[in-house]
Amino acid sequence: xxxxxxxxxxxxxxxxxxxxxxxxxxxxxxxxxxxxxxxxxxxxxxxxxxxxxxxxxxxxxxxxxxxxxxxxxxxxxxxxxxxxxxxxxxxxxxxxxxxxxxxxxxxxxxxxxxxxxxxxxxxxxxxxxxxxxxxxxxxxxxxxxxxxxxxxxxxxxxxxxxxxxxxxxxxxxxxxxxxxxxxxxxxxxxxxxxxxxxxxxxxxxxxxxxxxxxxxxxxxxxxxxxxxxxxxxxxxxxxxxxxxxxxxxxxxxxxxxxxxxxxxxxxxxxxxxxxxxxxxxxxxxxxxxxxxxxxxxxxxxxxxxxxxxxxxxxxxxxxxxxxxxxxxxxxxxxxxxxxxxxxxxxxxxxxxxxxxxxxx
Numbered sequence: 637x638x639x640x641x642x643x644x645x646x647x648x649x650x651x652x653x654x655x656x657x658x659x660x661x662x663x664x665x666x667x668x669x670x671x672x673x674x675x676x677x678x679x680x681x682x683x684x685x686x687x688x689x690x691x692x693x694x695x696x697x698x699x700x701x702x703x704x705x706x707x708x709x710x711x712x713x714x715x716x717x718x719x720x721x722x723x724x725x726x727x728x729x730x731x732x733x734x735x736x737x738x739x740x741x742x743x744x745x746x747x748x749x750x751x752x753x754x755x756x757x758x759x760x761x762x763x764x765x766x767x768x769x770x771x772x773x774x775x776x777x778x779x780x781x782x783x784x785x786x787x788x789x790x791x792x793x794x795x796x797x798x799x800x801x802x803x804x805x806x807x808x809x810x811x812x813x814x815x816x817x818x819x820x821x822x823x824x825x826x827x828x829x830x831x832x833x834x835x836x837x838x839x840x841x842x843x844x845x846x847x848x849x850x851x852x853x854x855x856x857x858x859x860x861x862x863x864x865x866x867x868x869x870x871x872x873x874x875x876x877x878x879x880x881x882x883x884x885x886x887x888x889x890x891x892x893x894x895x896x897x898x899x900x901x902x903x904x905x906x907x908x909x910x911x912x913x914x915x916x917x918x919x920x921x922x923x924x925x926x927x928x929x930x931x932x933x934x935x936x937x938x939x940x941x942x943x944x945x946x947x948x949x950x951x952x953x954x955x956x957x958x959x960x961x962x963x964x965x966x967x968x969x970x971x972x973x974x975x976x977x978x979x980x981x982x983x984x985x986x987x988x989x990x991x992x993x994x995x996x
Contacts, residue, residue: 672954681951686725686734693950714785715776716744720808727951728886728897732928734948736876737893739808740774745792752796759796768798772846777809783827790831795839802828802868805848805875807894813848818858821845825866842869847911849874849903849925856907860914870920872945873911874904897948901926905939909984912940917982928957930964937977938984 680689719741726735742748752759752769759769773789775782786802794800802825804815815824825845832843845868847859863871876894884899904925912921923941927933928949936944949957965977974980 669953669956669960672956673952677952677954681727681729685723686727686951687722689951690725714745714779714788716747717742717776724893726888726891726893728884728888728895728899729952730886731884731889731897731899732948732952733884733886733895733897733899734951735888735891735893735895737808737891739777740806742774745789749792749796752793756796763798769796770799770801771797772801772803774803774806774809775812775815782811782815783824786824786828787831790828790843791835794832794835794841797841799842799844799869800828800832801844801846801872803846803875805846807848807850807876807878816847816851816855816859818862821859822862822866825862825868829866829868844868844870844872844920844922846872846875847907849877849900849907850879851907853910856910857914860911863919864915868919870922870942871911871915872922872924873908873941874900874925876900876925877903879903896925897951898926898928901932901935905935908936908941909939912982912985917985927961928953930961930966930968933961933965934968934972934980937980938982940982940985942978942981 684692717740720737720739724737724739727733728735748771763769771789771793773786773793775785779785790800804812804821804824806812815821825843828843832840845859845863851859876896877900878894880889880895881899904923908921908923911919915921917940920942921940922943922945923933923936923939924945924947926948927936927944927946933944946957946961949961953960969975969977969980972980974983
């Protein structure tokens with residue numbers, strides 16, 4: 637009798653275990669938002685280091701196993717480099733933030749080119765489905781000719797990209813942010829655009845500049861003047877910040893590097909607002925920094941962003957956050973009588989102008 641009960645108990649445990657595994661597998665594959673945000677991501681954060689989790693996520697995305705959405709934005713440098721010493725990425729869980737000092741760890745242009753060529757047909761289908769491939773260009777840490785690094789990146793990877801990002805704002809590569817200076821930026825963008833324009837017409841991707849949120853008023857004015865003058869296709873606003881708000885609570889807040897996530901949100905949104913004004917609303921702006929909800933996205937859009945991008949929210953809420961943001965954004969647009977995102981772009985500026993217009 638005891639033996640039979642023991643066997644029945646084992647069988648019951650097996651059934652419960654299998655059922656639980658299947659259910660968890662279903663929640664993972666289906667992209668259940670609550671499961672990811674309240675269960676899966678917190679468990680992963682407890683047992684998996686920040687950089688290890690990043691590496692696993694990139695590989696999973698490469699295998700197209702992420703539910704509902706696939707996004708790419710590799711960092712590409714002329715020569716392979718390891719980046720800064722580890723540990724170099726830190727979660728600030730109390731602040732829903734991340735500090736990283738990766739330092740452009742990259743396998744180099746040749747390796748990236750071979751990988752992208754091997755999946756060119758796959759990416760072509762993804763692009764048609766509204767999942768573009770962006771390539772983020774930077775300079776090598778020890779490079780003595782930064783402009784040549786970017787130009788070679790355009791020539792090598794431009795034909796494989798849906799858009800190129802000229803990153804002159806990472807805080808983790810010495811001297812990189814100096815390229816945001818008026819003269820340096822004009823020279824760099826002029827060379828980059830000439831190289832882009834030399835590609836075959838079907839291989840010419842849009843070029844966007846990526847700027848920091850830690851700019852002075854004069855620096856923002858200079859950047860706006862340069863990008864309007866040379867004809868850049870758009871701006872990514874913004875990169876991570878080197879500032880540390882007093883509101884930070886997490887013990888990792890003193891780590892050196894760029895801060896992203898919720899503490900960056902207001903600073904980046906204000907930078908979007910200012911760059912939209914300085915470029916007179918004529919330039920496409922990608923709003924980046926602290927986007928974790930439909931409201932966050934709409935705030936960026938109303939400030940002047942035509943598109944939004946996110947990273948840190950994926951760390952804490954997982955891939956389903958993308959679907960959540962899109963659903964919430966759709967509801968908010970309808971509630972505010974916007975028929976589409978395009979109608980909402982820069983809406984805050986129009987509201988301000990209407991308020992400032994004297995009534996007769």
